[in-house]
Amino acid sequence: MDARNGTLDQSKLDQYKTVAFDIDTLDPKTGLTLLATASLKGRTDVVKLLLQNNASATKLSRGDRTPVWFAAMGSMKTNDRAEIIRLLHTYGADINKPSPRNRNYTPLMKVIIDWEDPAIVRQLVDLGANVAAENSDRETATMLAIKMKNHAVIRALDGNSPRRKSFTELILKVIIFILHVIVSVSAVASGVIRGILESRYQYGDIRDASCSREARENKTMEEYTTDLIHFITDNRLSDFFKKDDPFLKTLVHKAAKLKSNPESTFKSDKDIRDLLKLSLYQQVIYCDDSSSMSVGNRLEAQRRIVKRVTKVATYIIPEKDGVELRFINSSVSGSGLRDTEIEAIMTSVKPAGDTDIGKNLISKILKPLVYDKLANKELRRPLLVSIITDGCPEPEASNILRDAIRDCGKKLINAGYNSDVVLFQLSRIGNSRASKEFFDNLQNDKQLQRVLYCTTDGLEKACEDADQNEDQLEEWVYVTVMPPDELSVVV
Incomplete structure (x- = not known):
């Protein structure tokens, strides 16, 4: 609840550590780790806190979904999503791992379909997201962007775009x-x-x-x-x-x-x-x-x-x-x-x-x-x-x-x-x-x-x-x- 609501701070985390505590454990109700929960809810400060306290950026939640995948999924401001993805990447997150539960959509595909956000698409591409990866329907990120008819997203997928060069x-x-x-x-x-x-x-x-x-x-x-x-x-x-x-x-x-x-x-x-x-x-x-x-x-x-x-x-x-x-x-x-x-x-x-x-x-x-x-x-x-x-x-x-x-x-x-x-x-x-x-x-x-x-x-x-x-x-x-x-x- 603290991770979800953004009320988890160092003092509370230290209190939890006084009892048997695994920072990477899965919530029995949601199947999410603390880091995945904070990432889903756009809690940038909590994500940073958890990573600083050795939470794993690669630990999978139920359905083999990564914290990056939940950052791509959650409803939040572009700046919060970008900062969370940046933090997770810095701590070794796999930004390409797809979700088998969601027709093998990668985080990049999820952002394209759900949010059509060229800024985050561009960020993921610059961080090494695989544009050619295919989902269960044999669709790539570019094919999805074309289907959405979003020209800004299509341009963001282009590694030679002006923003890429900057x-x-x-x-x-x-x-x-x-x-x-x-x-x-x-x-x-x-x-x-x-x-x-x-x-x-x-x-x-x-x-x-x-x-x-x-x-x-x-x-x-x-x-x-x-x-x-x-x-x-x-x-x-x-x-x-x-x-x-x-x-x-x-x-x-x-x-x-x-x-x-x-x-x-x-x-x-x-x-x-x-x-x-x-x-x-x-x-x-x-x-x-x-x-x-x-x-x-x-x-x-x-x-x-x-x-x-x-x-x-x-x-x-x-x-x-x-x-x-x-x-x-x-x-x-x-x-x-x-x-x-x-x-x-x-x-x-x-x-x-x-x-x-x-x-x-x-x-x-x-x-x-x-x-x-x-x-x-x-x-x-x-x-x-x-x-x-x-x-x-x-x-x-x-x-x-x-x-x-x-x-x-x-x-x-x-x-x-x-x-x-x-x-x-x-x-x-x-x-x-x-x-x-x-x-x-x-x-x-x-x-x-x-x-x-x-x-x-x-x-x-x-x-x-x-x-x-x-x-x-x-x-x-x-x-x-x-x-x-x-x-x-x-x-």
Whole structure:
């Protein structure tokens, strides 16, 4: 009754725990778990409370129905349904499991038939709902939407819809420059990058030629401010940035200067807008300094890439800000670093030790930069943690890093933040079979798709192919990062 009415709080739950109590037991009358009951009734706070107290997001109620299925079924506001589905997904819920009692309708199908809500349909698709799954009548979600003649829902089912792209933008655009190999060896070596740059810049140069520099800068600042505020609102970052935030004003002012400067590396308006969004995030670079990094040119490749990442990440942020740098083994670290400072530190650290990447991620990055700041709401900016490693964890278990990333999302939710306030990007140097398997397992983990993107190609190849040309390497870092549209990244 408390779960159904929304009156269940921590004190009542603690009282229930004083007697024999199973948080996942089924109500003998309804056949529902507590979590399913709260999900059905749209009790967002109760759902969050139960998950925080170890209620299972995968426990089935009578009829083999999941809490997500009941969230899709219940009558509630769109915002409550969306938040409940988001919470359940974060805690490992299966959003595709159908209900045999209901002609094998999936949660996606249930939302289409009962509520015709394109916002929730879009959310489920972005979370990985299977649009091609069939119910007992051999109907897919798309067939049901067509039968309902709801064009908004049909568009929401399309993974290439404009809204889909804006969701992927959160991660993909934020890592616009980071360690991402898409252009082939021959493309880099033959100078195709420069041709791509020139073709992208040409239209913007012609368009801007007729405007005065000062007028152009003022107009650009207005446009960039509007664009940035929309991005902040759409991606739920308003707790960090207000419209009149001096930090935002600095970003926009410097971005406008970049655009009007004919000598700037960033001449494309699209590139500068992406740079603005990237600069909202505090960049944290976590480097591998284990013994195996002494093989080949791995250490040099890491140094060159990290230097370029830092240069791009600090182009338009305030002078007092910079990149955070940490190593798996070395106690050397740095805060507020720029590219020249970071290069000196990278050069001084010598490879030695094991690859306890998950354990030290917690102790050196997540605890001091995130967890210690949660209680008092001291997080100033969202974080993007870029992890570089040449192999799989050793001797630490392979699940430690995965669990650390999962737990980070849960701790953020428990503290009142969104789980995607801290994003992770994992890149590989080297080509060992074990490291590829480790990366593939992380990339295929659906619970991590909200917050983790993996680059599985060896980064040292990019440095070799850049032929020791630092300017070309910087262009490669920036231009070659746009992944395929069909990449599954969810928000």
